[in-house]
Amino acid sequence: MVLPAVASTLHVGAKRIHRTIQSGINAAKDGDTVAVDPGHYRERNLTVNKRIVLYGIGYPVLDGQNKYEIISVFTGGVTIAGFKLTHSGRSSLEDLSGIKVYNSNGVTIKNNILEDTFFGIYIQNGSKCIIINNRLKGTAVEEQQSGNGIHCWKSDNLTISGNTVSGHRDGIYFEFVQHAQIRKNVVSKNLRYGLHFMFSNDDTYAQNVFQNNGSGVSVMYSKRIKMISNRFEENWGDAAYGILLKEISDGTMEGNYFTKNTSAIYMEGANRITMKRNTFKDNGWALKIQASCMDVVLERNNFIGNTFDVGTNGSLVLNTFKNNYWDKYEGYDLNKDMIGDIPFRPVSMYSMIVEKFPAAMILFRTFITTLLDKTEKILPSLTPENLKDNEPLMRKAF
Amino acid sequence: MIRIENISKQFGKLTALHNISTSCDKGECIALIGPNGSGKTTLIKSILGMVIPDSGKILFNGLDISGNWQYREEIGYMPQIGRYPDNMNIGQVLDMMKDIRNNNRALDEDLIRGFSIDKLLNKRMRTLSGGTIQKVSAALAFLFNPKVLILDEPTAGLDPVASELFKEKIVAEKEKGKLILITSHILSDLDDLVSRIIYMQDGKLIFHKSIEQLRKDTGEERLVRSIAQVMAENYE
Amino acid sequence: MSKIIKYVIADILRNRIVIIYTLFLLASSLTVFSLEDNNSKGLLSLLNIILIVVPLVSIIFSTIYVYNSAEFIELLVSQPLKRKSIWLSIFTGLAASLSLAFLIGAGLPILIYQPSTIGITMLLSGIILSVIFVAIALLATVRTRDKAKGIGVAIMLWLYFSLLFDGFVLFLLFQFSDYPLEKAMIGISALNPIDLARILILLQLDVSAMMGYTGAVFKDFFGTCPGLLFSCVILLLWVGLPLWTSTRKFKSKDL
Numbered sequence: 001m002v003l004p005a006v007a008s009t010l011h012v013g014a015k016r017i018h019r020t021i022q023s024g025i026n027a028a029k030d031g032d033t034v035a036v037d038p039g040h041y042r043e044r045n046l047t048v049n050k051r052i053v054l055y056g057i058g059y060p061v062l063d064g065q066n067k068y069e070i071i072s073v074f075t076g077g078v079t080i081a082g083f084k085l086t087h088s089g090r091s092s093l094e095d096l097s098g099i100k101v102y103n104s105n106g107v108t109i110k111n112n113i114l115e116d117t118f119f120g121i122y123i124q125n126g127s128k129c130i131i132i133n134n135r136l137k138g139t140a141v142e143e144q145q146s147g148n149g150i151h152c153w154k155s156d157n158l159t160i161s162g163n164t165v166s167g168h169r170d171g172i173y174f175e176f177v178q179h180a181q182i183r184k185n186v187v188s189k190n191l192r193y194g195l196h197f198m199f200s201n202d203d204t205y206a207q208n209v210f211q212n213n214g215s216g217v218s219v220m221y222s223k224r225i226k227m228i229s230n231r232f233e234e235n236w237g238d239a240a241y242g243i244l245l246k247e248i249s250d251g252t253m254e255g256n257y258f259t260k261n262t263s264a265i266y267m268e269g270a271n272r273i274t275m276k277r278n279t280f281k282d283n284g285w286a287l288k289i290q291a292s293c294m295d296v297v298l299e300r301n302n303f304i305g306n307t308f309d310v311g312t313n314g315s316l317v318l319n320t321f322k323n324n325y326w327d328k329y330e331g332y333d334l335n336k337d338m339i340g341d342i343p344f345r346p347v348s349m350y351s352m353i354v355e356k357f358p359a360a361m362i363l364f365r366t367f368i369t370t371l372l373d374k375t376e377k378i379l380p381s382l383t384p385e386n387l388k389d390n391e392p393l394m395r396k397a398f
Numbered sequence: 399m400i401r402i403e404n405i406s407k408q409f410g411k412l413t414a415l416h417n418i419s420t421s422c423d424k425g426e427c428i429a430l431i432g433p434n435g436s437g438k439t440t441l442i443k444s445i446l447g448m449v450i451p452d453s454g455k456i457l458f459n460g461l462d463i464s465g466n467w468q469y470r471e472e473i474g475y476m477p478q479i480g481r482y483p484d485n486m487n488i489g490q491v492l493d494m495m496k497d498i499r500n501n502n503r504a505l506d507e508d509l510i511r512g513f514s515i516d517k518l519l520n521k522r523m524r525t526l527s528g529g530t531i532q533k534v535s536a537a538l539a540f541l542f543n544p545k546v547l548i549l550d551e552p553t554a555g556l557d558p559v560a561s562e563l564f565k566e567k568i569v570a571e572k573e574k575g576k577l578i579l580i581t582s583h584i585l586s587d588l589d590d591l592v593s594r595i596i597y598m599q600d601g602k603l604i605f606h607k608s609i610e611q612l613r614k615d616t617g618e619e620r621l622v623r624s625i626a627q628v629m630a631e632n633y634e
Numbered sequence: 635m636s637k638i639i640k641y642v643i644a645d646i647l648r649n650r651i652v653i654i655y656t657l658f659l660l661a662s663s664l665t666v667f668s669l670e671d672n673n674s675k676g677l678l679s680l681l682n683i684i685l686i687v688v689p690l691v692s693i694i695f696s697t698i699y700v701y702n703s704a705e706f707i708e709l710l711v712s713q714p715l716k717r718k719s720i721w722l723s724i725f726t727g728l729a730a731s732l733s734l735a736f737l738i739g740a741g742l743p744i745l746i747y748q749p750s751t752i753g754i755t756m757l758l759s760g761i762i763l764s765v766i767f768v769a770i771a772l773l774a775t776v777r778t779r780d781k782a783k784g785i786g787v788a789i790m791l792w793l794y795f796s797l798l799f800d801g802f803v804l805f806l807l808f809q810f811s812d813y814p815l816e817k818a819m820i821g822i823s824a825l826n827p828i829d830l831a832r833i834l835i836l837l838q839l840d841v842s843a844m845m846g847y848t849g850a851v852f853k854d855f856f857g858t859c860p861g862l863l864f865s866c867v868i869l870l871l872w873v874g875l876p877l878w879t880s881t882r883k884f885k886s887k888d889l
Contacts (some may be wrong), residue, residue, distance in 0.1 A: 238850055262844055284844040307844065357807045359815050359848045362823070364836060365681055368800040409888070446712045449888040470714035477712070481705025483641070485648035494641050498713055 013037030021046055021054075021062070028052050036060045036083070046071045048078050056082035059113060064088040069096045070117070076105040081112065088117040095147060097122040098136075101129060109134060119147035120168065126155045131163060138167035140191050148173040149190065152180070160185060170196040171213060178202050187211070193218045194235075197225070205230060216241040216261060222248055229255040232264065241266045242283070245273070253278060263288045264306070267296065276300055277398055285311050285351070294318045300397040303327060303346070310346035312384060313355050321346070321389040325397045333394045344392040347383045349376035399424045399546065399577050400445060405454030407440055407601075414440040415451065416601040422594075424545065427568065427578040429588045431625060432598035438581045439478070441598070442548055445579075446475055471501060474544040478551045480535035482523045488534060489519030492541075499542050509537040512563050529555045536564060540571070547571060547578045553587050565591055585622045597625070599632050635719040638710065642727025646699065652735050655691050659683070659739025667747040677748055677756060678839060680740065684760045685832055688736060689767045690792050696728045696771035697788040701781040708889050721884045725772055725877060732764040752838040759831040762869050766827045767792075769876040776880045776887060799826045816851040827872040830865055 010024045010032060011017075018024035022043055024034045030051040038058035045068045048054060054071075060083060064070040067089040071080060078101075085098040098117035101107045103125045110132040114120045120136040123129050131150060140146030149165035151173045152158055158180040164187075165171040171187035171194040174180065182205035187194040194210035197203070197219040206228040210217050216235035219225060225248065232242030242261035245251070249271040256278045258264035264283040267273070270293045279302045280286035286306040289296065291314025302325045303309045309326060323339070331340035350369040353360045363369050376383060400422045407415040414437050422428055430438045443449040445456060447463055447470065455462050458469040482491050492515075496505070510516050513533040518526075526534070532555040539547055547568075553561045568591055572578055582588055595612055597604045605628075609621070616624040646652055662683055667676040700707075703724070710720045740760055744753045771788055778784040803822060807815060823829045837849075837856055855861040 238847075353804075357811050359811075359819060360804060360807050361844065362819050362829075362833065362848050362852065363800050363804060364844070365678070365685070365832060366800045366829070367686060367797050368804065371797070407888075443889065448708060448711050450886050467714055467716050470712065473712070473714075475712040477705070477708065479705065480709070482709070483645040483703070483706055485645050486641075494637075495713070497637050498710075498715065500637075 007031040007033065009033040009035055011035050011037065014039055025050065025052065025054070044068050047074065048072065048080070049074045051075055051077040053079040054081070054083075055079070056084070059084040061086060064096075064098075064117070066090065069094075069100055071099045073099065073101045073104055073107055076107060078104070079108040079110070081108070081110045084113040084115070085117060086115045088119075090118045090145070090147075092145075095119045095122060095151070097147070097151070100124065101126045105129070108132070113137075115139075117147075119151050120149040120165070121151070123150075123152045123155050123158065125153065126158070128157045129155065130159045131161075132159065133162040134164075136163065136165045136168070138190075140168050143169055143191050146191060148196075149187070152177045156180070159183075164188075166190060170194075171210070172196070174198065174200040174203065176200060180204070181206075183207055185209075188213065190214065195219075197222050201225075204228070209233065210235070210242075212236075213240075215239055216243055218244040218246070219248055219251075220244070220246040223250055225251045227251065227253045227256060230257075232256065232258045232261055234259070235261045236284075237262060244268075245270045248273065252276075257281075258283055258286070263311075265289075267293050269293065271295055273297070274299075278302075279304070280309075281305055284308065287311070287346075289319060290314070291316050296320070297322070299323055300393075301325070302396050302398070304396075308348060308351040308354075310387065311351045311355055312347055312387060315384045317384050317387040319387075321387070323391050323393055323397065324389050325393040325395065326389065329392050329394075331392065338394045340392040340394055343388040343390045345377070345380065345383055345388045347387050348373045349382055352382050399459060401457040401460075402441075402445075403455050403457070405444060405451040405456060407437075407444065407449060407451050413601045415444065417454070418598075418601075418603045419454075420596065420603060420606045422577055422579065424577045425572065425575045426594050427572045427580065427592045428594045428596055429592040430579060430581040430596050430598065431585070432604075433629065436598040437601040438598055439550060440601075442550055442579065442581065446470070446473065446548065471499070471542075472545040474539035474542060474547045476535045476539035476547075476549045476552055478554075480531050480538075482531070482534070484524040485522065487520050487522050488515060488526075491523060491534065492519075492538070495538055495541065501542065503543050506540050506543045507537075509533070509540050509564070509567060512567070513537060513560060529557060529560070532556055533560060540567065545576055547576060549578070549580045551582055552580060553582060553584055561587065585625055589621045592621075595621075595625075597628060604628070604632060635723050638715070638720060638723035639726045639730070642724055643731050646727060646731040647734075649699075651695055652731060655695070655732075656735040656739040659687075659736060660743065663740045663743040667743055677744070677752055680744070680756065681832070681835055684740065684756060684763065684835075685828055686796055688760055688763050689796060689828060692732050692764045692767035693771045693774075693788045693792050694785065695732065696768045697775050697785055698781075699728060700724065700772065700775040701784060704889075711889055717885050718881055721772070721881050722877075725768060728772075729765040729768045732768060733761045736760045736764050752835070755838045756835055759835055762873070763827060763831055766869065766872045766876075769873050769880070773876040773880040773883075776883045795826055795828050800829065803829075816848045819848065820852065820855055824865075824868045827869055830868060834865055 010028050012021050012024035020043055021036055021041055025048060028034050028050055033053040036056045038060050040061045042063045042065055062070050062083050062085045064087045066087045070085045070088050080099060088098050089096040097119035098114040099109055100122040105127040108130045109121055112134045114136045116139050121131055136149045146169040148170040149168040149172060150160060154176040156178040161183040163185045166189045168190050169192050171190040173196045175198045177200040180203040184207045186209045188211035190213045192214045194213035195217040199221050201223040204226040209231045211233045213235055235242055240262045242258040242264040245267045247269040251273045253275045254277055259281045261283045263285040264280050266288045268290045273296045275298045277300050282305045285308045286303050288311045296319040298321045300323050304327045326344050329340055329344045331342040333340055349372045402418055402420050405415055405418050432438050440449055444451050463469055515533060515537055568578055592609060594608050596606045612624050616627045618624040663680055666679045741757050744757055770791055774787045775784050778787055823833055837853055
């Protein structure tokens with residue numbers, strides 16, 4: 001029988017017993033710490049199969065030489081911190097990553113810098129993993145030949161927080177991930193989506209910044225998602241959104257800030273979504289809500305300086321607009337209760353026309369479209385009868 | 399000096415000039431006379447190139463004027479109603495015309511002094527009376543010492559003193575061998591001035607003869623009466 | 635010719651309407667820039683002024699000016715001057731003074747608040763629109779003798795370019811929505827200088843992203859050198875053709 005070992009620290013470095021990290025790991029026991037000196041380490045593929053803490057002093061560089069996956073984790077309870085990982089291999093067959101976690105629980109990845117990795121941090125079938133304060137910077141140029149920043153598949157109870165992710169295909173990618181917390185990350189300049197959610201339920205993301213990503217954020221086929229106090233900025237492009245919601249139900253969006261997106265929110269097949277206290281400022285469309293959406297409630301949101309506030313493709317409206325502030329509201333408030341006395345119709349005639357005939361956008365900012373909108377305001381005929389805010393606020397909601 | 403060959407001009411249905419031919423020589427002072435709408439102004443404007451005849455041609459010193467503009471160097475024109483840019487003063491208008499014509503000939507400033515225009519140089523055009531504008535127009539017509547003077551109703555708005563001065567000027571210019579064309583309704587003004595008469599009616603040139611001939615033909619000494627007689631004949 | 639231009643410009647610049655127009659532009663552009671919290675939104679608001687007010691004032695003012703100067707033009711015609719130079723001088727004088735009014739009224743604020751490519755595009759568009767509508771006004775006046783009728787024609791022309799034409803485009807879009815019209819739209823936009831100027835400015839403002847596929851097609855075309863050249867040529871044609879026609883007409887006009 002082996003006695004319960006006392007945790008010890010093994011050093012790796014040019015002047016240490018262990019010249020390579022792999023030999024340090026091989027020598028370590030569960031519960032040990034492997035401390036790596038500064039330096040440039042070119043090792044093929046570090047395999048971590050013991051419950052150890054692997055940490056770098058002064059950001060030692062782990063170089064994948066454009067060939068290998070840099071660190072592979074096969075066991076739970078591992079902590080990896082303080083490394084700079086560069087140049088992972090690229091492959092169209094395997095998802096070569098900076099750090100990849102295989103079927104393990106309780107792995108912590110923190111304070112690392114990842115540059116030019118194919119996939120950055122990859123959790124495959126993990127649980128209770130923590131990814132915190134890492135900086136990921138990819139060099140993606142083309143969607144087909146690039147990987148995701150933080151990629152999570154079939155996992156649960158993950159915490160992803162304080163990371164910055166840029167230059168990948170998707171900044172953060174979730175598929176079949178339950179009960180995850182995504183907080184305070186800054187995700188910018190990724191080719192496709194800043195955040196990509198598929199078939200992932202009961203997740204929360206809060207206080208993140210999604211900026212200038214190819215198509216914004218996409219949340220699809222998921223339930224009970226909470227989206228709180230995020231910022232969606234400058235997702236400006238042909239088919240870009242602040243956030244795309246597709247086949248989503250029972251979600252909550254609160255306190256988010258959308259600015260300068262082509263469409264701040266694009267909703268399709270969304271059910272039972274509550275949207276409160278969000279700000280929509282200077283977007284092309286604040287909200288594109290397709291007729292396939294039901295029971296979406298918009299309450300106390302601010303709509304300021306958007307070209308179009310709401311666009312829709314049908315006349316059937318099963319959603320509720322209440323107590324929002326619309327800067328385009330021209331009504332009055334006789335009883336001074338700060339609620340406008342006549343309803344506001346956020347869908348303009350021109351936006352209906354554009355929805356039907358996208359080419360009509362070339363008449364943007366012409367006299368005739370202004371005239372059509374004014375006429376429609378007086379004699380509504382084309383715009384959906386009950387898409388209106390019966391109690392629009394006279395002042396900003398918050 | 400000016401030869402008019404078979405010119406016709408139609409304004410819509412109205413025939414303003416009907417196959418007119420005549421010629422005018424230097425040293426003459428010719429009165430263009432006829433009832434309202436007889437085509438006098440149209441004829442003058444045709445000579446000036448302001449109206450373009452439908453057919454026929456006008457020769458100035460033997461050269462066809464159509465498409466030509468240099469010949470106007472030799473013409474001083476005083477319009478019936480002179481209108482000048484409202485915002486300019488008289489001095490600026492004079493300077494502008496001098497600037498535009500820009501020839502090196504000696505300027506004839508007799509009328510500018512005679513009408514005391516040089517004392518009004520700072521007056522804005524829009525503040526001027528009709529008479530003063532006429533004086534300016536007259537002065538401008540003579541200013542560049544042209545060989546031909548075309549005066550459309552020149553004395554209509556002038557006071558008697560100015561009118562007299564103006565007539566003297568016309569006589570003096572005629573003496574210098576210039577050709578002067580005048581239209582006027584005030585026939586009494588023309589009596590001592592003109593040497594020939596062109597009479598027009600309904601766009602047709604009825605006659606072109608010397609004043610002596612006219613007196614002989616009508617047996618009337620005064621132009622007013624001769625013309626009245628001609629008009630009466632033609633009205634029937 | 636330069637002499638006549640000089641006098642026409644001097645005459646127009648003393649005109650109260652032009653001064654009021656300049657002040658109006660100045661006041662509205664300063665208001666727009668100081669009210670909007672960001673300058674590019676200010677530019678977007680200014681766009682309406684450029685697309686509606688500039689053509690309107692240019693065409694109406696030029697029409698009235700030419701009719702009011704009828705006697706002055708007669709006077710000039712009776713002088714030893716080429717008719718062509720008289721007419722071109724009037725055009726140049728009007729175009730230069732209205733452009734100057736625009737340059738001072740809208741150009742200065744733009745250069746102060748938004749000295750960018752967008753600002754410059756806007757400035758140039760405003761100037762070329764002023765010039766185009768002077769040319770169109772001259773064509774209208776040379777073809778209509780009666781002043782009241784001429785002003786009516788000018789207003790109709792303005793209405794056509796700023797409203798009816800776009801109505802027609804909208805109608806086309808409805809009728810032929812099953813066909814790919816995007817490329818045809820480039821050609822159609824060339825038929826209206828206001829539309830062409832608007833699209834050039836909007837592309838600079840990067841609204842093209844909102845314009846979806848059409849926007850992409852437009853950006854692809856107008857964003858390239860040949861596309862830009864095409865629009866410049868078209869805009870110049872919009873000056874040249876009416877001017878050329880009106881000059882020909884004026885040469886044989888009875889005054």
